[in-house]
Amino acid sequence: MTTEADHLQVLLVDDDLDVLAANARFLRVNEISVVLAESVSTALQRLTENEIDVIVTDLRMPEANGLAFAEQARASRPLIPIVFFSGFAQVPDVVAAMKLGAVEFLEKPVDPDELLRVVRSVRRTHYGTLANQRQVFDGGGESFSLKMRVLAYEKYVIESSLLQHNGHVADVLNALQINRRTLNDKMSKLGIKRDTLIEQRAGSNNEQES
Amino acid sequence: MTTEADHLQVLLVDDDLDVLAANARFLRVNEISVVLAESVSTALQRLTENEIDVIVTDLRMPEANGLAFAEQARASRPLIPIVFFSGFAQVPDVVAAMKLGAVEFLEKPVDPDELLRVVRSVRRTHYGTLANQRQVFDGGGESFSLKMRVLAYEKYVIESSLLQHNGHVADVLNALQINRRTLNDKMSKLGIKRDTLIEQRAGSNNEQES
DNA sequence: GATATATCGGCAAATTCTTGCCTACCAACA
DNA sequence: TGTTGGTAGGCAAGAATTTGCCGATATATC
Incomplete structure (x- = not known):
């Protein structure tokens, strides 16, 4: 995959x-x-x-x-x-x-x-490796509660932004206009691990430009 | 009011x-x-x-x-x-x-x-078609804050559910697993008007397209 | 008219979220 | 070794959200 x-x-x-x-x-x-x-x-x-x-x-x-x-x-x-x-x-x-x-x-x-x-x-x-999560909040999920769908979406946005900025948290803070402390909390609650995300991306991306 | x-x-x-x-x-x-x-x-x-x-x-x-x-x-x-x-x-x-x-x-x-x-x-x-709002929470919005994107998404979900259930709020409550009071508050904050939403949908059925 | 059903808003308590402050860790580097 | 830059977590005050309870309104139905 x-x-x-x-x-x-x-x-x-x-x-x-x-x-x-x-x-x-x-x-x-x-x-x-x-x-x-x-x-x-x-x-x-x-x-x-x-x-x-x-x-x-x-x-x-x-x-x-x-x-x-x-x-x-x-x-x-x-x-x-x-x-x-x-x-x-x-x-x-x-x-x-x-x-x-x-x-x-x-x-x-x-x-x-x-x-x-x-x-x-x-x-x-x-895009990214996020296609899965996307399905939760996108179209199909009639069976999910609003809260769940919103959380899935939030997770998606944050992960996207992290990937987009190469795991550079300060940039994400700026792009998403969010307090650092809040972002940290959300990531922890949503199970987003910066390091893992970036590793994965680097791994699949044995070629790099930055 | x-x-x-x-x-x-x-x-x-x-x-x-x-x-x-x-x-x-x-x-x-x-x-x-x-x-x-x-x-x-x-x-x-x-x-x-x-x-x-x-x-x-x-x-x-x-x-x-x-x-x-x-x-x-x-x-x-x-x-x-x-x-x-x-x-x-x-x-x-x-x-x-x-x-x-x-x-x-x-x-x-x-x-x-x-x-x-x-x-x-x-x-x-x-407030535009659903497809239009999609644009806000979907890809396009690099420039939107997390909060804004989440709100747009929330609005989209609620409107979709309302339309899907013919404006029947009780059903939406059940589908989205949300407290009525909370839904009302959200609708008011997000500018969702049940009546308008349903009227428009009914109107577009027999009426002309645009 | 009554009555039932469905929706909406005010209010306040309970809960959760947000944020600033402080500390700590790690890596790069002088 | 000490400094700098970037990130993460504890904690508590302040802000916002959620929710139950009450009543109001509107529309059918009897």
């Missing part, structure tokens, strides 16, 4: 093949695997074939626009993070995209470093 | 007094009560004095911009729906606003009918 825990797979959708190839190359150089799609229909197909973690899509495409694609994508992957990019974006487009739950909206031409930053931050925020 | 159950109160913030007055007049004609503020500090003041349901604010203002205002406003009203408007909005502004949990982002000059529609829809859909 943890064999490919940190292996991030991006679905990159763009009808402009040159841009598509360039962005893909850049991401791959930075150790992110990329699945390509040059149309909405292909993208939907790829989405079912691969274990996609993030969708990065152009907003304007000939066949159907990115918003429509995002809606269809969400049908099968309700919580998948989606990053849009577009040139000449109108405000209503951006608003619509964000309402659809877009994680970011980048302007074309996309700055590769920015793209990389966003994709990586998505990884840290949304 | 309950005499004005469906009575919607809007806090309208704009440093341009002419626009402010014009919009206020239009909203009032349409049976929406309006509280005015021409600066951020005034707005924060008004927010504490009145029972505001929605904030409609300009993004660009001399004293402090709308985003900063929104952040401060959320300190006292964590989940209050905020509508931004602005001329010359840049994509990053819009993205930032939406990430902050904005309900809508309108372009200046604001079409009065559009404004009315948005304000009313806020009432109708009661």
Whole structure:
């Protein structure tokens, strides 16, 4: 289960093949695997074939626009993070995209470093080894009490934040705007062990960048 | 208190007094009560004095911009729906606003009918769709405090349960294993209005879509 | 009208959570 | 060895939440 825990797979959708190839190359150089799609229909197909973690899509495409694609994508992957990019974006487009739950909206031409930053931050925020807990508070759990679901969610947020900040507690304090003493208490109550979390992450991540 | 159950109160913030007055007049004609503020500090003041349901604010203002205002406003009203408007909005502004949990982002000059529609829809859909709230507690919100994210999640769970049980509070109590008094308090604090929630759901069944 | 059912709010006691202060531990390093 | 930076836990006061009890209101039903 943890064999490919940190292996991030991006679905990159763009009808402009040159841009598509360039962005893909850049991401791959930075150790992110990329699945390509040059149309909405292909993208939907790829989405079912691969274990996609993030969708990065152009907003304007000939066949159907990115918003429509995002809606269809969400049908099968309700919580998948989606990053849009577009040139000449109108405000209503951006608003619509964000309402659809877009994680970011980048302007074309996309700055590769920015793209990389966003994709990586998505990884840290949304995924991790946390998929299990997620199920408790996400959708399904009709049978759990409110308190339990809230606790599960709280745990998820804290663990995410810890991972995101490499176990650096001071940063978590700042990001979550919480008192240190309170965070310590919560972690202890929720059974979050900073060291274990980081070890795991380091272990599955024999390659490191920081 | 309950005499004005469906009575919607809007806090309208704009440093341009002419626009402010014009919009206020239009909203009032349409049976929406309006509280005015021409600066951020005034707005924060008004927010504490009145029972505001929605904030409609300009993004660009001399004293402090709308985003900063929104952040401060959320300190006292964590989940209050905020509508931004602005001329010359840049994509990053819009993205930032939406990430902050904005309900809508309108372009200046604001079409009065559009404004009315948005304000009313806020009432109708009661602080946005569930999917929208999801965005707050799900991935997007790196910038939200733990407390805020937990509240958003709690709200989402409660609203879901209410809808699922047709507004039958007793069933929700049972499903969520929570004390009635506690649920009532939470609903009031989170701005969940059972009646509105159910009305809207009933309305959307036979009525048009939007 | 009565009566039953379901919801909501005020109040206060009991409980839990939050936070500041102080101490302690550990690792890096001068 | 001593200092610095980052983290964790004990403790107690202060703040907030939870909950039981009471009554109020609204809508059906008899």
